[in-house]
Amino acid sequence: MSTLTPPPREAVVPESFFERRDADVSVLQDRIPPEYQLTRRAVMLIALLGLLFTICSYQPLWHSDLWGHLSYGRWIWAAKAVPQVEPLMPLAQGVRFVDTAWLSQLIGWGIVSKCGVAGAQFMYAGLITFAFTCVLGVVYRRTGSLIATLAAFVTFLWGAYQQLLVVRPQLAGLACFCLVIVVATASVGRRWHWWAIPVTFALWANLHGSFLVGLGLLGAMAIGRVFDVTWRTGRLGAALRDSEARRLVLLTQLAAIAVLLNPYGIGLYGEVFAVTGNPNLEDLFEWEPLSLRMGQGQAAATITIGLFLLYRMSPRRVTCGEVLAIIGLGLATLWTSRMINWWAPLAAYYVGVHLAAIRWKNFGRPIEERSRSGLNTVVAVGLSWIFFAFTPFGVTLLHGQPQDAKLLAKRYEKSVSPLTPLGTTAHLLAEPPVGQIFNTYEWGDYLTWAGPPGMQVFVNSHAHLVPQEVWRDYMSISAAGGNWEQKLDQYSVNTVVVDVAQRAALIKALKLKKDVWELSYEDGVGAVFRRLKPL
């Protein structure tokens, strides 16, 4: 039709067109697709998570486990194979090693070798933030309540605080576990669950041996659902026909299958049980039963009391799966305090959803359309970038590593915990020890990582790989117990490397034996003694 209309001879532009005007907001369109638009509360949560990420990025790297895992990662990279027997502790030669964290170790080694310690800090912060994002995200999605989400945040952080301090593959397990919480607590299936769970468990089985906790959670939820449906309907057949029960059972099965995708195959299942029953672990603080004298025991007690109150007041029906999971993990936490790492996020989730339910029961809440807007999304992206850019990893990525060696060393020193044996290691590098050394358990990892190549450490933090006899002798020597000197002779130990903080008795005893041992280095963190007549 337009082709039939003759063009105007002269275009007439109205004068008002050239006048300066303010934009008419009412006609502006939000071009960001609706599914990516965020509410202000979501922005606040993202800011909270961003802050957590930044703070974690500045957390000094712990002086124990991390370095051992990196050393194993380095070994795996060099050998191009996973270890079958313990490769780093001479006194554990031949001890079968099912490396449940080989993938974490390899990834960790890759990141640290390419990006330095800032990479490890980034990895650490990233995993913690991901775990929190899962839990807070699911609470917020279920409740839409900022207060409930913040309560979940506080519960999670307080409960698992001590476990979160140490950078280790367990954090990768925690991230996987929190993702499983999202799936396991969903009472309606989503398509992505069917691939996310197998993929998560296939990864988890190679990242850390804690996958069993995830399987347990899924299993508890499945059993609970079957029980709930049977209880309410009075018919077992109803449970068999229930979509949620079916979904949870099948997901548990798929997860169990996915775990088999690891270099050790079915042996991984046996190993996970074997590790938890290893008697050496009884001597380690973090494997002790939870008690009120522990900070995390006090946190667990407070959270438990809070949960009791919430359950008492909540109008929300408590599912059997919920009870099984919370009580099961709670009992496991009492058994060994380390399990609080898994109990805390689950407790946080239930604190959040019950708190929201109580609030709405008592105060009501009008329905209102949440104000989603693209502007909020832009703000969230901007905040995320700012939080990232201010982390050590962000700075390194944007500006590169400092060229000045002193500056680099200073930055490294700030990036590791004050208990890291930096001076001791420098001394050992300058004067490498000959033969077997005796070192404290906490330092074996760092000495293997940063000490002279081939140094024969006595033990490292993989206590379950240390033969029981060696471990008993280690405990005896480190406490300067009976026959400590004879035991050092027995192992042909020529060098003793100990920390000042916890082994003052041994240091004192060694100093008294001046005819046998010579103090060759000492600082505020540790001391090195050498045998006057090496064996």
Place this chain on the structure above:
Amino acid sequence: MKTASELSSAGSSRCSRVCGHVSFVPVLPITVRREEPRVCALSLTEVRPTSRSIMAACRPSWLAILFVQFITVGAFAVAWAVGQPEAKALVAKQLWQQDAYPHVVVPRERPLVIAPLYDRPDLISDADLAAVLQKVQPRFPRESLKPNHVEHALRTWGVGAQFQDPAVLSGKELTEFLTDHGKFINSWGKTIAPLLQDLPTGVAIRFDRTDGGSIHHDHWLASLTEAGVRLKTPVYSPGRRNATIHTVLDQALRDFRLDEKETEWTALAFGLWIAPQHQWTGGDGRQYSFDLLSQRLRRGQKELGVCSGTHRVYSLMALIRLDDEFKETLSDAERKNVWAYLESVRDRITESQFPDGHWPSNWPEGKSAVEKPIVDEFKAVVIATGHHLEWLSIAPKELHPPEETIRRAMQWIIKTTKDNSQQTILDNYTFFSHIGKAGAMWRRTSPEAFWEEWEKTHPFVTSQAPASEATEAAKPKSTEDH
């Protein structure tokens, strides 16, 4: 805008399908078909189900369930089939409490023998050897027989030893005392803890310093092994009648730990039974090897081992001899280490010998042991001198100290044995038994074979002094430090 109560009445059954709150679900299962927006009564949020979420909310079909069951069974079956034996054993042990120990195959009915290399009548004559062996015959009182003494007598004389003197215990009697709980009770009564201990997995030997105990771990086994016991020799424990030496050996292989207090006899017994196999898995799942054992034997100060560190030297020498025979008992690197260790022992004993021919207990100190002598107990020098001569009898000449050193040591042990009374010998039997064995081995024979020949030409006469002494001999009262 609706209130919560309005929303609750709007249809509680809907919310569970979409938002996940199950508390308001009266009937299950419900298949979602409707597309209209629904509201969760708890979260009070409006949820618009998409076709994706509805599809996802549908029940997994029976076909899907069957499929998952199939792949579950299939996956675990395949994983089990292709799994390494160690992995399967670990799973069986942890999940089903099954005994996962992979038994070591013992390739022979009789143990190997490390043959002596030299026949040196110039060092020890027949008469001297006979005099020495006469003194170290097992003339023990039958009551409260000490397993440690019996073990030493047996490793010296062998299971087939027979004596014309009825006061001397034969190899058969010695063997039965160690392997038959009934014989043990005859000697000790029922109040003493049994020497043979029944375990669910086999038979173990009680080793401690209490009455009726074998002093050292695996010494019982090593002594019987060196004595030439057969693998199928029955072992009658308090609760088993079907055990054999094989049962005890199997238990020893199972419960061995590398860092236990003493490994000297374990290394010897394992080497003589399971070589040429050089690697095996223990009951703790650890991979053991003769390399590891020899590393363990070389570890620590030289004199810290049993009997002033001389037993480890003997065991290391035995491992070298096994490696000579089978070529793969030790790795090349470890063989070099062992050889260097034995060379250092050779050098130390060359320097530390006293002019009269004996070695002190602090022989690893070399020259300074002579220059600054310590006060040694009598038994300590007997131990050091006798044991060193014993391992030298199976060592190649490269590992020997000068000829004169060996000669002086030999003269010292002959003279010392002859000069001491039968009672003194019995009090220190464990140490003197090594002297007897060393003397025979330097004649490339065994005490058993030599004595059998000797008695053909020198038959036992009832009035011989040692026999009458034996009948009145007091129970050995040595400290059993050996």
